[in-house]
Amino acid sequence: MNNNPPRVSIGMPIYNGEQYLRSALDSLLAQTFEDFEIIISDNASTDSTPEICSAYAAKNQRIRYYRNERNIGGASNHNRTIELATAKYFKWAHYDDIWAPDLLAKSVEILDRYPNAVLCYSKTKTIDEHGNFVTELKYDLNLRAQSPIDRYRAFHKRYRREQRTGHIFLGLMRIEALKKTRQHDNFYSADIVLLSELVLLGEFYVIPEPLFYRRVHLESSCTKYAPQDVAVFLDPANSGLILLPRWRLAFELGRSLQSSRLNLFDKVRCFPQIGFWYVRFSKGLVLDLLLAVKQAMHLAPVQSR
Numbered sequence: 001m002n003n004n005p006p007r008v009s010i011g012m013p014i015y016n017g018e019q020y021l022r023s024a025l026d027s028l029l030a031q032t033f034e035d036f037e038i039i040i041s042d043n044a045s046t047d048s049t050p051e052i053c054s055a056y057a058a059k060n061q062r063i064r065y066y067r068n069e070r071n072i073g074g075a076s077n078h079n080r081t082i083e084l085a086t087a088k089y090f091k092w093a094h095y096d097d098i099w100a101p102d103l104l105a106k107s108v109e110i111l112d113r114y115p116n117a118v119l120c121y122s123k124t125k126t127i128d129e130h131g132n133f134v135t136e137l138k139y140d141l142n143l144r145a146q147s148p149i150d151r152y153r154a155f156h157k158r159y160r161r162e163q164r165t166g167h168i169f170l171g172l173m174r175i176e177a178l179k180k181t182r183q184h185d186n187f188y189s190a191d192i193v194l195l196s197e198l199v200l201l202g203e204f205y206v207i208p209e210p211l212f213y214r215r216v217h218l219e220s221s222c223t224k225y226a227p228q229d230v231a232v233f234l235d236p237a238n239s240g241l242i243l244l245p246r247w248r249l250a251f252e253l254g255r256s257l258q259s260s261r262l263n264l265f266d267k268v269r270c271f272p273q274i275g276f277w278y279v280r281f282s283k284g285l286v287l288d289l290l291l292a293v294k295q296a297m298h299l300a301p302v303q304s305r
Contacts, residue, residue, distance in 0.1 A: 006062070008036035008089045008104060009175070011081025013074065014053075015043040017095030020215065021052050023131070027098045029060060033105035038093070039084045042067040043077045073235040078184035082175070090175040096220070097170070098127065100211035107172035110205050116146070118178075118202030119195075121171025122211035129217040136210055141168055141195075143204040149266055155199045156273035159192060160280045167214050168195060168204070177201045182256065186235035188227045188245035193252050200260055227284075228291070242292045246284040250277045 010028060014021070028038055040053050040063065050067060057065040066084065068077065078092060089111060093099070103122055110120040126134040141158055143151045169191040181197040184190055198204075227245035231238045254274040257267060278285065 005086040005088075006035050006037045007087055008033070008091070008108065008172070009081075009085035009087035010036055010038045010091055010093050011078070011085060012038060012040045012093045012095060013043065013077040013081055014040060014045065014049060014095045015071065015074070015077070016045045016047045016049060018045075018047045018049050018052060019219075020096040021049060024093065024095050024097060025052075025056050025063075028093060029062075030101050031099065031104045032102050033108055036062060036104065037085075037087065038063045039081045040065045041077050041080045041084070043074070044068050044071045071236060073186060073233070073237070075184045075186040075190065075234040082178065082183060085175060088175060089172050090178055091172045092170050094170065096215040096217065098131070098213040098215065100209075100213075103207075103211040104172070106207050106209075106211065110207065111172060111174065114203065114205060116203050117205045118174050118198055119168070119171045120205045120207065121168050122207035123209055124167035124212045124214055125210045126216050127213045129215070131213075131215075133213075134216065137167060137214075140206045141204050142206040143199055145203070148200045148262070149269055151199045151203065152196070152270050153273060155196060155204075156276065159195075160276060167212055170212070170214075171204075173198070174202070184234075185252070186231065186238065187248045187252060188230045188234075188243075189249050190234065190252070192249065193256050196253060197256050197260065200262065227288075242295055244288045244292055246281045246288050250274065250281060250285075253277055 025038070040057075042049055042053060042065070044067070053065045057063040064084070066080070068080070072080070081092065082090065089108060106122070107120045111117055123140065124137045126137065128134055139158065141155060143154055145151050145154065177198060180201060181194050184194060228243050231243050231245055254271070257270055257274060260267070262270065
């Protein structure tokens with residue numbers, strides 16, 4: 001029996017994922033690169049997710065299944081998989097997505113070849129609930145500049161334009177670099193903050209082939225939840241609080257930069273990027289305030305798209 005740790009840890013945080021879970025696990029187990037472990041952290045699911053996971057784990061020793069006694073929130077459940085990981089490289093995998101067979105092999109090859117790269121992901125296509133192709137995502141973040149300042153500026157400039165992080169956030173990362181970030185926090189679009197911290201630590205590399213298929217369906221968090229609801233999904237303790245999700249995101253981006261290891265001069269050079277986020281969110285910031293006032297006065301429930 002091989003007691004050496006695997007080269008890749010795949011963290012799968014899940015809650016009530018019975019509909020697509022088998023397809024996702026089959027897709028991962030079909031990878032041509034086989035030196036990996038799958039860490040499933042079940043957030044106290046109430047459907048048949050536990051039975052499906054237990055059955056797969058019994059058949060394949062690369063699958064490690066853990067079940068939380070209570071729902072600890074989506075953010076903590078994501079971070080739980082990092083705690084349980086044993087490999088040098090790490091990626092998250094959601095229960096409803098699909099991966100081309102050679103995605104892991106090509107991603108590992110990139111991180112092996114380029115020691116300055118901390119993240120590798122592929123071009124991405126979206127699929128619907130039936131697995132039919134919908135569209136190919138045209139934008140990317142191939143951030144190969146040696147200067148962390150140049151990478152940081154390019155990251156924010158491109159992200160403010162597109163503001164879609166899901167497929168990048170699910171790339172293969174060096175776990176050593178990931179653990180230097182705040183990992184997955186409990187506020188709206190926390191993945192943007194994670195990536196903004198990660199880009200200061202190293203380069204982002206894009207595989208120019210669509211090897212990842214992101215499923216978009218009615219139960220997807222990106223379509224099901226408003227910003228306030230996302231924060232509750234990530235941390236149930238946020239329920240009933242006045243959250244101001246867009247204000248929180250812009251603030252956390254600034255706090256993240258302030259706490260980075262950059263020197264003061266470089267931080268000053270980067271801080272205008274945070275101000276641009278407030279401009280980008282201007283309408284949303286006003287909406288946050290209006291919803292907060294209504295919530296405080298108990299005039300309306302907090303819900304908005």
